[in-house]
Amino acid sequence: MSGYSGNNQVDLKGGGDEVLGLFECGYRLSASDEPQPALDYFAQAVALIPDSSDMWERLGTCFRDTGNFERADLCYQRATQLDESNFFVAFHWGLSWMDRRNVQEALPLFRKAADLKPENVFAHKHLAECYRVLKMSREWQAEMKKVLALEPSLWHKLPESFKRALQGAI
Structure with a gap:
């Protein structure tokens, strides 16, 4: 893990300060109930480090928060392909299905x-x-x-x- 925001450890895959900045801005915006601008930051971060499960998870969660469940599912699938042991992917994808009442x-x-x-x-x-x-x-x-x-x-x-x-x- 090369960086963190709050209590969540984030694997930046060597993305450096630019990616950390994008992540932190996106994280703050998503935590303040502004998923659309946060989505833009996470999309940029994913473009810079497409092999980060954490970035795909955050992007998926932003899509979920905007009601775009189809795109959220694609992001969560990609995050799972990159790291099957990512707790946040499993947990937030589960929440996404609960939002759709698909237990x-x-x-x-x-x-x-x-x-x-x-x-x-x-x-x-x-x-x-x-x-x-x-x-x-x-x-x-x-x-x-x-x-x-x-x-x-x-x-x-x-x-x-x-x-x-x-x-x-x-």
């Missing part, structure tokens, strides 16, 4: 994200949600146990029906 496509991506970063409560929460929607109750209970082990304070925020369903499983 079947989201499920394996959240499963992969949870496997890549077992300590990430958000990956487990989204995976549990997929299981719940698909009425896979045993899997949902097992995943919710992981969520609660990672963040016990969430118990108090759960709906009563969830607590009842989980009480036999915990």
Whole structure:
């Protein structure tokens, strides 16, 4: 990893200061809910270092944020080809499918994200949600146990029906 923005490590593939600047501008704009200008910065960064999974992931997420899911999918596919172990690709692509209410496509991506970063409560929460929607109750209970082990304070925020369903499983 040759650079970072915030807490996210970014592989710049030797792109240098120009790419880092493009990434940081794009990252700031995307974090401030301005996906279209951010998209332009990430597109420039991808053109400079087309073998960076991180850049393709960010570009895909900007496309997702603008509602262009077809282009987002292409970016996430490319990012996965470059690095199958990129947590953010799996996680954000899963979110993209959830945005489209396609839980079947989201499920394996959240499963992969949870496997890549077992300590990430958000990956487990989204995976549990997929299981719940698909009425896979045993899997949902097992995943919710992981969520609660990672963040016990969430118990108090759960709906009563969830607590009842989980009480036999915990």
